[in-house]
Amino acid sequence: MAQNVSRVVLRLSHEPIKVYDWFAFDAEGEQIAHQLTSNQHWPSAAQLDLAIPAQWLTAHRLALPKVNEKQRQQLITQALEDRVLGRLDDYQWQAGPVENGHCTVWLLEISKLAQLKTWANEQGLHFTRWITEFALLGEQNDCMLAASSGLMARLGGECVWLADESELLALRGERVLQALNFNQVVAPSKTAVSFYHGKTPAVSLHMSWQDWRWAVYLLGVCIALVLLSMMLQWRTLAQRESALRQEIRQTFASLYPGMPIVDPMLQWQSLQKKGEVRGGDALDLLYRSAAQMAGDYNAHSISVKNGKVSLIVPAAQGAALLSQLQAQGAQVQSTNLPDGRLNVELQP
Structure with a gap:
């Protein structure tokens, strides 16, 4: 099984923070294995994702016009300031892609992010992404899945976390929800919102160098040309300075024949003060x-x-x-x- 595993997703219990379970997926995103565990006994994989507990997250579905990225950021910030209780600076938010004029924005307290970072460092775990636990619902709508604590559901495009099924009855109304079991979970998409991105693998760095090497070479040539131009300009100025000094000496000698020349400029200033300038x-x-x-x-x-x-x-x-x-x-x-x-x- 380990040879076919391409990605592993860990879900966490939050009080205290520990591994709740893990899902293993192949390169096509199909689930290979799932297991409840509190130890680090999951298959090794090239990509290790952390699923942030759904209970910690708040999702806001916003209607956005077609604007550039900077304007989009400003509109999202203004909308969140109207919706969030307390200071928006206490949260980190990440926005998903705009689809049909709507965008889902995820909020997570900065203090929770700090807890996750501390726990990951203590465990010596290096994650590729910190995705939302809701990403395990895939692209399905009107569905629910048992979260690491409580339930998580997507209703009409809105993602909600519920403590138990009694809250679900009040929300779904006449909607028919599909209850997913763990075997139906598929790998989160590559475009899933992430609150953290780990270091790029060495192979990708190598590919990046291949893509950028000609630009680096060109930059080096440009720097060399600039330095050469500065050296030539400096040499020209030095030659002009030498010629000017020689012309000053010759002029001084023609005006004051027989006078020893030491520093013509200083001698000229001294004669000017004495009123003897010719x-x-x-x-x-x-x-x-x-x-x-x-x-x-x-x-x-x-x-x-x-x-x-x-x-x-x-x-x-x-x-x-x-x-x-x-x-x-x-x-x-x-x-x-x-x-x-x-x-x-x-x-x-």
Whole structure:
């Protein structure tokens, strides 16, 4: 028998928590064996499910419109807050699939879940799922089965737990209920609601790696490309920094020939504080050049290059301009142009 067992479902007595009975099923979901027991004498199987006692569970059948998953969660939460006595935060809920616009939502106290976890750890049991005991009713409607304590029944799609048959008489009305015996129990469906999912078997992990390995490879290639791009960008910036530093040294050397260069930026700041800065940008040079010129000069063109200001003026004004600048001690040079105008180069 053990060779044909694919799944075992344990039912529990809850005061105290212990194994009440177990059902063994083959790969097709057909029942192979059932036995009342309080010891761990059940067949070994690839899948071991725990059936949460029906007495601990509350089922609510809700009408839901067609919405996305996030909206579905919100609607269920709002409906449960209206139905549950006490704080909803004290419960964990799980919703089944929506069928014909209706969904069954199961509630279980969080304290009960903690008890189950403690008991499973103490017993050294590793379950694949924690399903509801009602899952043993299968897909049948208007039926009942002896639970680990009392009765569990499905009436018109509603799942209820009853302490005894006297309560059943008041609920069923004129309905005819089929009383299931243990031999008629079939394996819970793979989509049955579960309050816990155990670790995936190693084979499934291997299959998962096969499915995802190309995505992992692609991610690795993308990371390598990003790192390579960052390294190239860093190298380009380093080269630009080196070229800029060299240009600063050359500019400083051209403005202050003969001055030893240690740190041109610091030396420039020191000279700026002392008021001994030479050169400057084009506007600065023009401003200082204009301060050395008094009078109305008709300059045909003005340009700034290499720290010098060049003016082209008529020859008649050139002599007066040169005399004025030389009288102020300015460094000035002049060149007669072929058209008779004078090119004056001034270094402020």
